[in-house]
Amino acid sequence: MIDLHTHSIFSDGELVPAETAQRAFAAGYKAIALTDHADYSNIDFIIPRIIKACARISEKGNITVIPGVELTHVDPSDIASLAAEAEKLGAKIIIVHGETLTEPVPPGTNRAAISAGVDILAHPGLITAEDARLAAEKGVFLEITTRRGHSYSNGHVVQMARQCKAQLVLNNDAHAPGDFVGRQMAATIARGAGLSEEEIVTMFKNSQKIVERACA
Numbered sequence: 001m002i003d004l005h006t007h008s009i010f011s012d013g014e015l016v017p018a019e020t021a022q023r024a025f026a027a028g029y030k031a032i033a034l035t036d037h038a039d040y041s042n043i044d045f046i047i048p049r050i051i052k053a054c055a056r057i058s059e060k061g062n063i064t065v066i067p068g069v070e071l072t073h074v075d076p077s078d079i080a081s082l083a084a085e086a087e088k089l090g091a092k093i094i095i096v097h098g099e100t101l102t103e104p105v106p107p108g109t110n111r112a113a114i115s116a117g118v119d120i121l122a123h124p125g126l127i128t129a130e131d132a133r134l135a136a137e138k139g140v141f142l143e144i145t146t147r148r149g150h151s152y153s154n155g156h157v158v159q160m161a162r163q164c165k166a167q168l169v170l171n172n173d174a175h176a177p178g179d180f181v182g183r184q185m186a187a188t189i190a191r192g193a194g195l196s197e198e199e200i201v202t203m204f205k206n207s208q209k210i211v212e213r214a215c216a
């Protein structure tokens with residue numbers, strides 16, 4: 001099992017990176033990405049520290065921990081430049097906090113993230129077919145989430161992805177130890193969103209592909 005979207009104390013997560021990783025490992029995870037919330041104020045502060053932690057934890061061999069970031073509630077016009085900055089700072093997985101139904105995320109965030117070609121558009125809410133088609137074209141993965149609230153639109157995201165041939169990835173968006181739901185529950189939530197068994201297998205393989213790309 002893999003979770004490419006987690007939070008530590010470098011944003012609103014409960015745990016330091018070492019415990020986040022250890023909790024994930026204990027829950028049966030082979031790889032996670034640490035993707036703390038970032039904006040203009042903290043991007044250059046958190047990424048180097050997360051990189052340092054990821055290197056030390058990963059070299060022990062229990063679990064692969066990939067340094068990433070989740071650009072959150074920034075103006076859509078700044079997403080491309082912040083994504084470039086994150087990459088320059090060494091983030092290997094760049095996520096954008098999409099237009100979830102449960103928060104007033106600036107409209108246009110989904111489009112800006114996809115246009116910028118980030119790795120994953122998290123919890124994209126009521127993503128339009130036009131944006132889902134662009135995601136397919138740009139190879140941006142759309143997120144199915146096990147997180148309460150953000151998950152309200154999973155079914156819609158599945159429909160749009162299927163219709164527009166966009167690729168999906170399932171994440172826990174873990175902020176606390178109990179958020180690492182494991183493969184069985186993740187698959188159950190994916191079925192609840194309307195995915196077939198075959199589509200679920202493909203979705204889990206996508207996470208593996210992203211890990212391989214990030215570690216290459």
Ligand SMILES: [Zn+2]
Binds near residue numbers: 070096097098122123
């Ligand atoms: Zn988010």
Ligand SMILES: [Zn+2]
Binds near residue numbers: 007
């Ligand atoms: Zn998140």
